[in-house]
Amino acid sequence: MPAAELPALPVTFRPTRTRVVLLTVGAVMFAVITVISLMLETLSPGSRVSFIFTALIFFGVLALLSRPKVVADESGVTVVNLTSRRTLAWAQILRVNLRPGDAWVFLDLSDGTSLPALGIQPGIGKAQAIRDARALRALAETHGTHAENA
Template identity: 35%
Template sequence: MESSDAVRPVVVRPIKIRRVVIPVAVVLVVVFAVVAVLLRNTPTGVYFRVSDQIAMAGLGVLLACGALLLARPRLRADLSGLEVRNVIGTQRYSWDEVQAVSFPDGAAWARLELPQDEYASVMAIQSTDGAHAVQAMRDLRELRREVEARRGGE
């Protein structure tokens, strides 16, 4: 017999996109830093100032931060509801709001079916992650069944 503490929360983050964007962000910072250092010594006759070098390095940091936003998605689900963090913004949903958890054919990521034909994308569960995404969907659906079973027992 399971106690209420035996239900473990589901926490999912994408895997493949993180493996790509983190090294890309590092490369962007390094490349733009090297370009910034070498910017003063150009044979073009254009005079670059220190402010131009700082701007070039800053541009590399900004582009790296933009790339790292793609690694931000996360899903946390427990008995009280779901917290979906996508590239920009975090939204909390109670299980009462969620009508279904689906992964439509050809979709890049999973979604929560909400009332009135609305849905919320769950970018943490991505099709490119293959077996990881399948296991995440199974865990999420199992948690949903547990929530419904507890509601039925009340």
């Protein structure tokens, strides 16, 4: 990817369609369960609160699933997965991988490990995930160890 096509930093990669679907389903399900619990006359107040609390937990889980993102800036990359956040310097990223069949991008790191980056996933938007992975790979090659060795 030529430098002219590199995205401007900072840039955030996230599975937008998946996020929209998850948050929409969560909000609709919360509203439906809440309305049903309020309309059922046979439920006690405690049961109604239990229904609403369950709907809130359901929405919370879907919101947690919509959290992943990858943020690239001048200093490096921040990978936000379901329950973790890790900030990497560009030099730590050796390779950005999105192989056929992978559920998300993997970052090969200089310490010999691989970090899943759930913010780029081909689930609903395969073409967008491929573009995002290529852009992140180009950024890593431009700002990372390859740039320092050139």
